[in-house]
Amino acid sequence: MSLKSKVREAAQILKENQVPLWLFADDSLFTLERKKLFSKVWAFVGHVSEFDEWTYLQRYIGDVPVIITKHQGKIMGFLNVCPHRGAKIIREDVGKGEILRCPYHGWTFNMEGKFLGAPMQRGIYQGVDTSSFGMFPIRCETYKGLVFCTIDSNATLDEFLGxxxxxxxxxxxxxxxxxxxxxxxxxxxxxxxxxxxxxxxxxxxxxxxxxxxxxxxxxxxxxxxxxxxxxxxxxxxxxxxxxxxxxxxxxxxxxxxxxxxxxxxxxxxxxxxxxxxxxxxxxxxxxxxxxxxxxxxxxxxxxxxxxxxxxxxxxxxxxxxxxxxxxxxxxxxxxxxxxxxxxxxxxxxxxxxxxxxxxxxxxxxxxxxxxxxxxxxxxxxxxxxxxxxxxxxxxxxxxxxxxxxxxxxxxxxxxxxxxxxxxxxxxxxxxxxxxx
Ligand code: FES
Ligand SMILES: [Fe+2]
CATH class of the missing domain: 3.90.380.10 (Naphthalene 1,2-dioxygenase Alpha Subunit; Chain A, domain 1)
Incomplete structure (x- = not known):
């Protein structure tokens, strides 16, 4: 049976007040959850009290690592993905500083995700417009101090929490x-x-x-x-x-x-x-x-x-x-x-x-x-x-x-x-x- 049919059948079974056992831990679901569930919801990542100015944290949306920063009182979120080769920009779970530097080739960003420079960039990027080199942003909002982020939700946080x-x-x-x-x-x-x-x-x-x-x-x-x-x-x-x-x-x-x-x-x-x-x-x-x-x-x-x-x-x-x-x-x-x-x-x-x-x-x-x-x-x-x-x-x-x-x-x-x-x-x- 195709995954699509299985999912449809599961929806019918729920109507009978039953849950198919496979829905908990069938291997086929994990990738689907990442793609269709976790990327679409507002995911809880922490609380405003965990941030001082210049603090950054590595948190997760589903199993996807994200970076949460605080700059001038504003909490912002980014995928922990370097726009150069896709390496993780940070490895640590918590840090403090004015910049984030990718360990691979040294692309460096400010806490708002803006590209600041890279080693020897003058020769390498001569005449190149680097304005699109910023970190990949995600939406971040707070409710009563709780911080939620989303990769691709169609709803506002307010609507999502209802x-x-x-x-x-x-x-x-x-x-x-x-x-x-x-x-x-x-x-x-x-x-x-x-x-x-x-x-x-x-x-x-x-x-x-x-x-x-x-x-x-x-x-x-x-x-x-x-x-x-x-x-x-x-x-x-x-x-x-x-x-x-x-x-x-x-x-x-x-x-x-x-x-x-x-x-x-x-x-x-x-x-x-x-x-x-x-x-x-x-x-x-x-x-x-x-x-x-x-x-x-x-x-x-x-x-x-x-x-x-x-x-x-x-x-x-x-x-x-x-x-x-x-x-x-x-x-x-x-x-x-x-x-x-x-x-x-x-x-x-x-x-x-x-x-x-x-x-x-x-x-x-x-x-x-x-x-x-x-x-x-x-x-x-x-x-x-x-x-x-x-x-x-x-x-x-x-x-x-x-x-x-x-x-x-x-x-x-x-x-x-x-x-x-x-x-x-x-x-x-x-x-x-x-x-x-
Ligand atoms: S992958 Fe980050 S600087 Fe190259
Ligand atoms: Fe219990």
Missing amino acids: DMKFFIDIVAGRSEGLVFSSPQRWIVRVNWKTIVDNFIGDSWHFLTAHGWLGEVGLGIQDLKLTSITGVIRVKGGHGVLFTGPSADDYPDIPRPLFYPLWWPNLVEKAKVKLTQREFDVWKKYGTYEMLGHVFPNMAFGNVAYTIDSEPPVPILTFRLWRPISTFETEIWTWLAFDKDEPENLKKKAIDTFLRLFGAAGSVEHDDVAMWESMTENSSKLSSLNLKLKYYGGMNQSPTQFEGPGELYYGGNNEGNTISFFKEYLNYLEGEELDDM
């Missing part, structure tokens, strides 16, 4: 701004879409894959309560997941996210900074976790977890699943702090984060083991056309909701993965599939 801005505001617009750590990065042998499936709406696995946390008194205090979830479907393949019961069912939990215990001033600040609806949603549903997944491969998590038998500590992280190959993904995690966050809370958040999450944390390896097995099965058995059941909550109706999108409260609704894959296939479909 209703997801409501939820981004809650984490990135509730205070005087955020300060990001440098990213923690680690490579796992999984396809990036198995992580999306988890972050966009799966809290069911807490009871099983992470069940041991409850037994040893780590993580969330009452794992059973986390099975009461609110799954929000946001147009554009985005999704949000709130775990824990809402304030209607369990009013006594300090909401949002135990901040009233650790930092009541943030809640007061957020009342002013957020719209009434945004604040109400955060306060009502922000119990243990508020996870947002921005299409296609970025997530954020404002979660409250417990270590050392203390009340849960609120932590804010931003995530990126950088595809390296069909079978490898680099997980990026930034720990973020609201400006003026008290030092004791910062210390607690760092400690809680390091002990539970990331490369050395005790929680995420549970998930990675599952994602590895999904990836392996998907790639080995792609010819069998196996269909996975995403029937959880399929007969549920949306609940009355103060925010945008459709809220499915309780019942572990599994539909967010379906809507992610529908959007994913919208990008992949098209006549050019015949040529691939």
Whole structure:
């Protein structure tokens, strides 16, 4: 069967609340994703707080390296491709300076990508117009301090984020701004879409894959309560997941996210900074976790977890699943702090984060083991056309909701993965599939 027919058939299977297993890690998809998905979306690359004047960073759109610079307050993006022979202009992930110089023949650019010169250029380029020798630019924009870039999107960033801005505001617009750590990065042998499936709406696995946390008194205090979830479907393949019961069912939990215990001033600040609806949603549903997944491969998590038998500590992280190959993904995690966050809370958040999450944390390896097995099965058995059941909550109706999108409260609704894959296939479909 041609790839085009397979993609069309997959779209039909999604309508039955099933996901073809091959969609996760079939080898034929990787090049297609680079060409038709990642080059067309607005990709998250970092936060304005990571830049001082003259800082430049190497970041990625899908698996394509890009250079992000800051010059005179303006953040700009370029492909990390030298216009001379196509070599990478920078090798380092972060640097500081007034110029960028390609290591191959020494073409040199300023931070706005303009060609400044090359060794012995006077003789070599005598009479040649060098004005077109600049670095290849890409579009860069920010929303609430988050930096997004696109190679070739038809939409504005505003249109691309759509209703997801409501939820981004809650984490990135509730205070005087955020300060990001440098990213923690680690490579796992999984396809990036198995992580999306988890972050966009799966809290069911807490009871099983992470069940041991409850037994040893780590993580969330009452794992059973986390099975009461609110799954929000946001147009554009985005999704949000709130775990824990809402304030209607369990009013006594300090909401949002135990901040009233650790930092009541943030809640007061957020009342002013957020719209009434945004604040109400955060306060009502922000119990243990508020996870947002921005299409296609970025997530954020404002979660409250417990270590050392203390009340849960609120932590804010931003995530990126950088595809390296069909079978490898680099997980990026930034720990973020609201400006003026008290030092004791910062210390607690760092400690809680390091002990539970990331490369050395005790929680995420549970998930990675599952994602590895999904990836392996998907790639080995792609010819069998196996269909996975995403029937959880399929007969549920949306609940009355103060925010945008459709809220499915309780019942572990599994539909967010379906809507992610529908959007994913919208990008992949098209006549050019015949040529691939
Ligand atoms: S490839 Fe960059 S200077 Fe030649
Ligand atoms: Fe998990």
